[in-house]
Amino acid sequence: xxxxxxxxxxxxxxxxxxxxxxxxxxxxxxxxxxxxxxxxxxxxxxxxxxxxxxxxxxxxxxxxxxxxxxxxxxxxxxxxxxxxxxxxxxxxxxxxxxxxxxxxxxx
Numbered sequence: 001x002x003x004x005x006x007x008x009x010x011x012x013x014x015x016x017x018x019x020x021x022x023x024x025x026x027x028x029x030x031x032x033x034x035x036x037x038x039x040x041x042x043x044x045x046x047x048x049x050x051x052x053x054x055x056x057x058x059x060x061x062x063x064x065x066x067x068x069x070x071x072x073x074x075x076x077x078x079x080x081x082x083x084x085x086x087x088x089x090x091x092x093x094x095x096x097x098x099x100x101x102x103x104x105x106x107x
């Protein structure tokens with residue numbers, strides 16, 4: 001089991017809880033959602049970038065070069081879509097090639 005710092009655990013818990021309490025009247029589709037902007041306060045707080053290759057792998061909590069939104073457990077939508085909904089950013093679409101500090105491996 002990996003060690004998660006207390007601050008990281010609290011961030012993950014808060015983001016997950018927010019996603020659980022959000023209700024939508026229909027399923028979110030990436031083409032219906034606005035793209036997450038890099039200057040969005042939540043994106044900045046989670047260190048989101050549109051291109052994961054721009055992030056130094058050694059600076060990540062779980063250092064690995066192959067972390068992208070497309071292989072994160074929190075992304076939704078269809079595999080292969082360039083922009084997809086994410087549980088961390090309700091109502092916004094993230095780039096499948098992107099990355100944020102809440103990245104979690106698919107179980």
